[in-house]
Amino acid sequence: MKVLLVDDEKKFATMLAKRLALRGIDIDYVYTGDDAIAKAGTQSYDAAVLDVKMPGIGGIELERKLKELDPCLKIIFLTGHGSKTDFETGSAEAACYLAKPIQIDELIKILREVIG
Amino acid sequence: MMNRIRKIFGSIWPEFYRQDDKHLGHYLTFTDYRKIWAIGILALVVTALVPLLVVTVIHYRLLQKSVDSELILRAERLTSNARRAVTFFLEERLNALRFTVNEIAYDQLTDTDHLAEILRNLKLGFGGLTDLSVIAHTGTQAAYAGPFNLEGRDYSNQRWFIECQKHHFYVSEIFRGYRDVPHIIIAIKSFRPDGAFFILRATLDTDRLIQTLASYETGAHAEIFLINRSGIVQTSSKHHGEIFQKMTLPVPSYSQRTHVAMAEDDLGESLIVGYAFISTQIADTPFILMVIKHKAGMMQVWQQLRSNINWFVGFAVLIILVVIILTCSYMVNLLYRADKSKAQTMALMEQSNQLATIGQLAAGVAHEINNPLALINETAGYVKDLFVLKEQYQRDDELIGYIDDVLDAVERCGTITRQLLGFARKFEVKIQKVKLNEVISDVLVFHNKEAAYRNIKVYVDVTEDMPPIETDRGKLQQILVNLVNNAFQAVDNGCILYIEASPDGADKVRITISDNGCGMPEENLPKIFEPFFTTKEGNQGTGLGLAITYGLVKKLHGEIAVKSKVQEGTTFTITLPIRIGEEII
Numbered sequence: 001m002k003v004l005l006v007d008d009e010k011k012f013a014t015m016l017a018k019r020l021a022l023r024g025i026d027i028d029y030v031y032t033g034d035d036a037i038a039k040a041g042t043q044s045y046d047a048a049v050l051d052v053k054m055p056g057i058g059g060i061e062l063e064r065k066l067k068e069l070d071p072c073l074k075i076i077f078l079t080g081h082g083s084k085t086d087f088e089t090g091s092a093e094a095a096c097y098l099a100k101p102i103q104i105d106e107l108i109k110i111l112r113e114v115i116g
Numbered sequence: 117m118m119n120r121i122r123k124i125f126g127s128i129w130p131e132f133y134r135q136d137d138k139h140l141g142h143y144l145t146f147t148d149y150r151k152i153w154a155i156g157i158l159a160l161v162v163t164a165l166v167p168l169l170v171v172t173v174i175h176y177r178l179l180q181k182s183v184d185s186e187l188i189l190r191a192e193r194l195t196s197n198a199r200r201a202v203t204f205f206l207e208e209r210l211n212a213l214r215f216t217v218n219e220i221a222y223d224q225l226t227d228t229d230h231l232a233e234i235l236r237n238l239k240l241g242f243g244g245l246t247d248l249s250v251i252a253h254t255g256t257q258a259a260y261a262g263p264f265n266l267e268g269r270d271y272s273n274q275r276w277f278i279e280c281q282k283h284h285f286y287v288s289e290i291f292r293g294y295r296d297v298p299h300i301i302i303a304i305k306s307f308r309p310d311g312a313f314f315i316l317r318a319t320l321d322t323d324r325l326i327q328t329l330a331s332y333e334t335g336a337h338a339e340i341f342l343i344n345r346s347g348i349v350q351t352s353s354k355h356h357g358e359i360f361q362k363m364t365l366p367v368p369s370y371s372q373r374t375h376v377a378m379a380e381d382d383l384g385e386s387l388i389v390g391y392a393f394i395s396t397q398i399a400d401t402p403f404i405l406m407v408i409k410h411k412a413g414m415m416q417v418w419q420q421l422r423s424n425i426n427w428f429v430g431f432a433v434l435i436i437l438v439v440i441i442l443t444c445s446y447m448v449n450l451l452y453r454a455d456k457s458k459a460q461t462m463a464l465m466e467q468s469n470q471l472a473t474i475g476q477l478a479a480g481v482a483h484e485i486n487n488p489l490a491l492i493n494e495t496a497g498y499v500k501d502l503f504v505l506k507e508q509y510q511r512d513d514e515l516i517g518y519i520d521d522v523l524d525a526v527e528r529c530g531t532i533t534r535q536l537l538g539f540a541r542k543f544e545v546k547i548q549k550v551k552l553n554e555v556i557s558d559v560l561v562f563h564n565k566e567a568a569y570r571n572i573k574v575y576v577d578v579t580e581d582m583p584p585i586e587t588d589r590g591k592l593q594q595i596l597v598n599l600v601n602n603a604f605q606a607v608d609n610g611c612i613l614y615i616e617a618s619p620d621g622a623d624k625v626r627i628t629i630s631d632n633g634c635g636m637p638e639e640n641l642p643k644i645f646e647p648f649f650t651t652k653e654g655n656q657g658t659g660l661g662l663a664i665t666y667g668l669v670k671k672l673h674g675e676i677a678v679k680s681k682v683q684e685g686t687t688f689t690i691t692l693p694i695r696i697g698e699e700i701i
Contacts, residue, residue: 009487011521015494022501053483055568080486100486101493 001115002044005029006036006062007051007078012100016049019104025111033057033065040069046115047074049107052097074114078102130445132452142670143459149452156444164436172429176422183418184378187388187409191376195390195407198332198340199374202405205328206287207396209245209320210302212238214398217306217316225250225259225316232261244324246299251277251315258314264295276301280315285399290322290342290350290359298322298359326351337413342394343367344402355381356408365389368404378411386411462667469664473597481532483565488528495521547696550589552617552625553578559596560615563604570609578617585625586695591668598665599629599688606686607633623694632685641678672696 003025007013010031017029028043030036033056036048048066052059063075077097096110132149146152216234217225224230235248247262255272271277280286280303288301303317329340329351342350347367349357356364364382368375368391376390390407412419495518502515556576560567567574603613613631620626636644643649645666669676673693680686 009491011525012487012491012494015491015498015518015521019494019498019501022498022505053565053569056571058569078490080483080490100490102490104494104497 001111002026002046003028003111004036004039004043004045004048006031006033006048006054006059008032008054009051016102016104020108023104023108025108033059033062036062037065037069040066040073044070045073047076047111049076049078049111052077052079076107076110076114130449130452131456132449140456140459140463142667143462145455145458146451149448152451153444153448156448157440160440160444161437164440165433168429168432168436172425175425179418179421183415187411187414188376188378191388191390191407191409192374194332194338194340195376195392195405196374198329198407199392199394199405201328201332202325202342202394202403203396205244205325206302206394206401207398208242209318210285210287210304210396210398212242213302213304213316213318217304222250222306222308222314225314228259228261231259235261238318244321246319246321248319249317251303251317253312253314262319269294276303276317277315280305280317281313283399287396287399287401289344289348289402300325322351335413337410339406339408341406341408342403343406345393345404350403353406353408355410356406363406365406365408376407388414462663466664466667469598469661470594473594481562484532484562485529488525488532492522492525492529495519495525546588546590547586548589549584549586550592551584552582552627555589555593555596556615556617559593559600563600566604567613570604572604572607572609572611572613574613574615576615579619582617582619582625583694585692587672587692588696591672592692595665595668595672595690596627596629598661599690602661602688603629603631603633603686606635607631620691624691625694627690627692628687629690630685630687635682635684635686636680637682638680641680644678645676 003020005013005017005020005027006029007016008031013029013031017027020027028039028045030039033054036050037057040048048063050059050062054062057065059077059079063077066073066075078100079097080100096114098107098110130153132153216238220230220234225234231248231250235245238245238248247260247264249257249261250259251271252258255270255274255277257269257271276286276288284305286301286303290298290300292298293301299322300320301317302320303315305313305315307313325342329342333340339353339355341353341356343363344350345367347363349359349361349363352359353363365379365387368389370393371391372393372395374390374392376388379387379389381387388409388411390409392405394401394403394405499515499518499522502518553576556578560574560576563574566572600613600615607613611632613629615627615629617625617627640649644662646663649663666676669690669692673696675691677689678686679689
């Protein structure tokens with residue numbers, strides 16, 4: 001299971017990536033949308049975990065661009081906004097939204113579910 | 117009892133008169149409903165009552181003139197008829213004497229028995245004669261027929277004898293004479309066959325003449341009497357002098373025709389005075405016929421009518437006043453209630469807007485806190501993972517670093533919650549010195565994330581010499597939050613927002629919030645501060661944000677203006693006083 005993590009909160013992204021790695025998930029992490037597109041251009045991923053609000057290319061736009069590169073890529077959004085409204089404004093094609101702070105086991109469970 | 121009366125009166129009294137809406141002052145469209153009410157009543161009273169009163173006065177005058185004309189006409193008719201009657205009375209008797217002297221020879225006239233027979237016949241034919249006498253040219257009475265023995269009297273020096281010699285005819289004034297009885301002498305001069313003249317004289321009974329005059333008196337307010345040309349009353353008058361006294365009114369000037377005029381007596385009472393100088397075809401007379409009508413008495417019907425009109429007009433004026441006052445009170449009250457209801461809605465919306473602002477801030481803060489919380493979560497989770505999955509980290513630098521990260525994240529959360537508490541406290545109504553750059557920073561701190569996410573650049577320029585202003589910080593903060601929100605909603609990603617503040621004269625500051633967003637059509641600009649006006653599609657806007665902002669600026673005794681061009685952007689300019697008193701908030 002190869003996963004790409006994108007979040008502008010660098011320390012959060014690093015910590016989450018380390019924890020996922022400890023649990024045996026092959027994870028790459030970047031801090032911007034541009035880096036994510038570059039990464040996805042060189043490697044193939046089963047899923048991408050994206051923060052919704054990021055400077056520059058935001059999560060929703062990034063999802064569209066990553067899907068252009070790999071239509072089979074599964075997307076999971078992370079958001080600091082906990083309300084249902086924030087989730088409803090997002091992409092219909094996204095596999096799931098998770099509100100920060102997330103439960104690591106729940107994220108892994110969802111990753112396994114979407115990748116199959 | 118008094119309380120009950122006060123309660124009933126209070127329920128009738130219009131709401132706007134109580135002026136218990138001072139807390140809604142800024143949201144009421146009109147501020148002085150009492151003035152509107154008073155102006156409304158005044159305008160309606162002038163419009164309704166002035167024409168009524170003018171028409172009533174005109175009507176009075178027309179009626180007065182009409183009544184006066186009618187009274188004068190009647191007086192003229194009466195004077196003319198009475199004049200004819202008096203003239204006829206005297207003329208008839210003068211003609212009778214003339215017939216007598218022409219038909220009967222002097223010798224027969226001086227025959228006492230014959231003269232008595234003639235007197236009897238004249239009394240039968242005309243009446244009103246007391247005696248009859250023949251006076252020789254010497255002035256000596258030649259024959260006499262009547263109740264008194266006046267034979268042989270010498271009249272040569274009497275005025276009537278001398279006048280009759282001159283004019284051939286004579287009619288005397290009323291006088292008492294030898295008999296001390298009021299009477300009139302009429303005399304006619306004729307000639308004997310030998311050429312010497314003689315005079316046939318008759319004494320007329322004044323009672324007959326007075327009866328004739330009295331028969332023309334109509335009602336208690338009219339008097340008819342005779343005066344001589346010196347103004348001496350010849351037949352008694354009730355109000356203007358007894359017989360042989362001077363008349364209380366001035367003697368009218370000579371006229372051949374009947375005259376009627378308005379006059380006043382000594383007491384100032386209005387009179388209608390008709391007069392005619394009596395003159396027969398045979399001889400002139402010394403009499404002036406006077407017809408006096410007391411106007412007040414004659415006007416009683418008119419006075420009664422005027423009294424009725426006065427009552428009617430007074431009642432109509434009262435009804436009109438009551439209707440106008442009630443209608444004005446009702447209409448102004450309706451207007452006031454509608455205005456008050458709108459103002460109450462606006463005040464409620466302001467409160468909702470404050471709550472919504474706090475809610476919005478809370479959402480922003482939650483987002484801000486969630487990120488460090490997520491970091492705490494992941495870092496703490498990772499530390500736990502290290503302890504669970506590996507066992508060799510007693511003094512591990514990496515582990516210490518991660519714990520520091522946890523502590524940093526907690527510090528971030530603390531900063532954010534302190535800002536939130538500080539922001540919430542600033543909504544309390546309190547006049548204090550406020551630094552504009554601090555307020556603007558406080559407002560923008562919660563928009564930083566969205567600005568970064570949407571790539572919106574926010575430039576703040578507060579001039580260095582900007583003095584702190586005394587104002588209500590919470591309200592100012594709410595104004596700025598509303599306008600910044602509005603700008604964020606109006607601009608596309610990648611646009612620019614400028615917030616500038618600078619002194620405006622010695623006692624004001626100017627804050628401008630400009631964006632280079634979509635702008636607004638010119639026709640919308642006059643309406644954007646109206647409640648419920650919105651250009652946002654669907655249910656995205658309540659149309660109250662800018663209306664409430666407008667109300668808040670007014671509360672701070674400031675002004676707000678907007679300039680906008682489609683596709684070029686919008687600029688809101690707020691001008692606020694540097695100092696504001698707490699009592700006016």
